[in-house]
Amino acid sequence: MTTGQTGSPTPCVAVFRFPADPAASPLARHFVRGVLGEWRLAQAADVAELLTSELVGNAIEACAAAGGYDGRLVGCVEVGLTAEHGRLLIEVADADPRPPRPRTPGLDDEGGRGLMLVEGLAERWGHHPATTNGGPGHGKVVWFEIALVAAVAPAGLPIRLPRPRTAPEPDRPAGLPDLALLGRVRRCLDLV
Secondary structure, eight states, X not given: OEEOOTTSSSOEEEEEEEESSTTHHHHHHHHHHXXXXXXXXXXXXXXXXXXXXXXXXXXXXXXXXXXXXXXXXXXXXXXXXXXXXXXXXXXXXXXXXXXXXXXXXXXXXXSSOHHHHHHHHOSEEEEEEEEETTEEEEEEEEEEEEESOOEEOTTSOEEOOOOOOOOOOTTOOTTOOOHHHHHHHHHHHHHO
């Protein structure tokens, strides 16, 4: 479902629910690229697709771990996009109420870098408990936000301008990743 137009004062909103299956990750990428193309925001599709895919992969694993939770999202992953005021907000909901836990992968590990990518490429990201009809729900929502207007070099290539980072939220639980390490990862990604 999509609503709004990029030129209208109404925000553009699209939401789709996928089965918590490995096939959901490519389907979510296709959904994001299609919606952003429809909204004429294709310039944001590459980063939005990558980060959505990472969060959907994490949500699929969370749904598998959440088999004992009762809630409407057990077995499903919901992806929502909202574009307004030059920002794109993407939210991924799953049935597991536990907050996302960034990992420190080894050099040969195939996984564990998704949240590092989100931290490095998104302007902001976070999570909150899922809500249902304004009340408490089951599960969580992990979200990220990216800017829709990108600076462009004379050759037409995008430029990622450095932005000051905000201080971590005071309610940030202990055991989250080393922010200095994530800063180094972000700087390396900015060079690419």
